[in-house]
Amino acid sequence: MAAPIYDTDLVDINLAEATTGWNDVNQAGGGGALSAEVDYAIQGSFAITRAISNTRRGVMYDTGSAITFGSDEHVFTWTVSATPGLTDIKSSGGIQIIMGSGISNYYGWYVNGSDTLPGGGMNNYAVYPTGSTSNLTIGSPTNFQFFGSQVLITATAKGENFACDAIRRGTGFYITEGDVTTPITFSGSAAINDNNNNRYGIITNVPGGYSLKGRYVVGQDPNQNPTASYFSDSNTAVTFEDTEFSLSDFTQIIFDDSGTIFDLDSVNFTAIGTNNKGIIKVNNSLTSGSITSCNFNNIGNTFLNANVDTTEVTWRSCDTIYQSGSTINGGNIVTTIGATSSLVSDDPSLISNVNFVGDGTKHGIEVVVTGSYNFAGNTFSGFISGSNGGEELLFNPPGGTGDLTINVTSGGNTPSFRNLSSGTVTINNNINVTLTGMKDFTEVRVYSAGTTTELAGIENVVSASVGANDNDFSFSQGEGVNIDIVIISLLFENQRIENFTIPSSDSEIPIQQSTDRNYLNP
Numbered sequence: 001m002a003a004p005i006y007d008t009d010l011v012d013i014n015l016a017e018a019t020t021g022w023n024d025v026n027q028a029g030g031g032g033a034l035s036a037e038v039d040y041a042i043q044g045s046f047a048i049t050r051a052i053s054n055t056r057r058g059v060m061y062d063t064g065s066a067i068t069f070g071s072d073e074h075v076f077t078w079t080v081s082a083t084p085g086l087t088d089i090k091s092s093g094g095i096q097i098i099m100g101s102g103i104s105n106y107y108g109w110y111v112n113g114s115d116t117l118p119g120g121g122m123n124n125y126a127v128y129p130t131g132s133t134s135n136l137t138i139g140s141p142t143n144f145q146f147f148g149s150q151v152l153i154t155a156t157a158k159g160e161n162f163a164c165d166a167i168r169r170g171t172g173f174y175i176t177e178g179d180v181t182t183p184i185t186f187s188g189s190a191a192i193n194d195n196n197n198n199r200y201g202i203i204t205n206v207p208g209g210y211s212l213k214g215r216y217v218v219g220q221d222p223n224q225n226p227t228a229s230y231f232s233d234s235n236t237a238v239t240f241e242d243t244e245f246s247l248s249d250f251t252q253i254i255f256d257d258s259g260t261i262f263d264l265d266s267v268n269f270t271a272i273g274t275n276n277k278g279i280i281k282v283n284n285s286l287t288s289g290s291i292t293s294c295n296f297n298n299i300g301n302t303f304l305n306a307n308v309d310t311t312e313v314t315w316r317s318c319d320t321i322y323q324s325g326s327t328i329n330g331g332n333i334v335t336t337i338g339a340t341s342s343l344v345s346d347d348p349s350l351i352s353n354v355n356f357v358g359d360g361t362k363h364g365i366e367v368v369v370t371g372s373y374n375f376a377g378n379t380f381s382g383f384i385s386g387s388n389g390g391e392e393l394l395f396n397p398p399g400g401t402g403d404l405t406i407n408v409t410s411g412g413n414t415p416s417f418r419n420l421s422s423g424t425v426t427i428n429n430n431i432n433v434t435l436t437g438m439k440d441f442t443e444v445r446v447y448s449a450g451t452t453t454e455l456a457g458i459e460n461v462v463s464a465s466v467g468a469n470d471n472d473f474s475f476s477q478g479e480g481v482n483i484d485i486v487i488i489s490l491l492f493e494n495q496r497i498e499n500f501t502i503p504s505s506d507s508e509i510p511i512q513q514s515t516d517r518n519y520l521n522p
């Protein structure tokens with residue numbers, strides 16, 4: 001791989017560098033002629049400007065023929081009302097994005113107003129024209145050929161107080177390549193986005209981090225062809241913008257391709273709205289990812305995958321997390337919003353030391369695959385048992401059949417559960433017992449006391465570096481269970497620990513092995 005290729009699928013409708021093709025949208029009242037001026041330009045050298053007083057008025061660009069939008073395409077429009085004190089409130093259409101088949105036949109979306117943007121300023125608004133409900137209909141629009149914006153000014157204004165700049169259509173950023181030396185980063189993306197020749201309005205550099213709306217896809221080109229890529233970023237923050245008139249899943253951070261690697265370390269992700277909360281998605285089960293010490297606040301769904309590890313990550317007031325084979329170690333999952341369960345799990349044994357906090361209305365974990373799983377160190381609070389509450393665990397396998405066994409270990413809570421299958425759910429509050437200090441290539445067998453019924457074991461214990469001779473072996477069983485432990489090695493005397501009772505808390509048994517002088521070592 002090579003240096004990152006930062007690209008976008010946005011297509012220019014018009015960049016407002018000249019008045020050619022632009023039309024006055026005049027609902028009567030004061031206001032001068034439109035012109036191309038530098039005063040309010042945020043992209044390129046010019047913006048279409050005009051003076052507006054005591055009326056609703058604006059501008060629209062005629063593309064010459066109707067545009068047919070792709071299924072997820074949005075229209076990105078820059079516009080401003082420079083007299084916010086004279087601009088009507090949002091609910092009355094103070095600032096509007098407009099599109100339609102002509103200057104007398106169009107839809108209007110109320111995107112801002114004096115009560116929601118008192119400081120004014122040029123802003124980029126994303127509107128989903130074929131799916132979001134408009135607030136205003138003028139005439140009888142039949143297609144989308146004219147694009148622009150307008151404002152409703154409630155008194156006499158001085159000078160040119162309105163502008164519309166670059167208008168584009170598309171979905172977002174598509175970024176490929178990158179390597180360990182030159183990874184894809186949020187800062188690299190924002191530098192391209194904020195360049196005066198671009199001003200895409202997708203990922204913008206703001207104090208403390210970045211503001212994102214639309215797709216941010218690592219591992220796909222603008223034609224959505226998967227391509228191996230490398231992303232790494234840390235110690236920053238990403239805010240998902242509140243885009244009221246967009247698809248509810250418009251903003252997504254996506255990692256794709258089997259060869260893609262990504263690393264997120266100490267990054268805070270926060271959604272500030274309710275319509276477009278932002279989604280984290282790992283598309284390919286072979287994509288390798290590490291998410292460490294990150295915080296997700298009020299975001300939408302998180303879709304992980306088999307080669308993704310999360311460590312000490314907190315999800316707070318988010319939608320559902322889909323495990324999909326990922327390893328989730330440590331951190332917190334607090335108060336799920338708008339979902340049945342905080343976490344949908346296909347392998348509970350890969351979830352450990354997580355603190356689940358509920359509000360009594362949702363489940364902590366929904367297990368969707370039958371089987372027997374060790375469940376290490378997970379704790380629960382705030383979940384209410386009973387038919388009207390949200391128990392810690394929900395067993396809900398597709399098809400409704402099969403059994404589930406959860407072996408609670410390492411000091412974790414014993415979860416209450418609700419079973420929606422025709423099978424059985426068994427929760428064993430197990431204790432971890434660790435044999436420590438064993439020599440390389442030692443065999444261990446654990447039996448039910450006084451029997452040959454094997455409960456656990458290992459053929460050879462060996463350290464990561466052969467010769468260290470300090471190996472551990474851990475197993476778990478229920479409190480009070482009586483067991484026999486057999487320790488076998490060719491070079492050392494065999495040992496038996498008989499009728500050992502599993503204690504009430506995790507414990508260690510140090511093993512000291514003596515050389516077997518009767519063994520002939522060739």
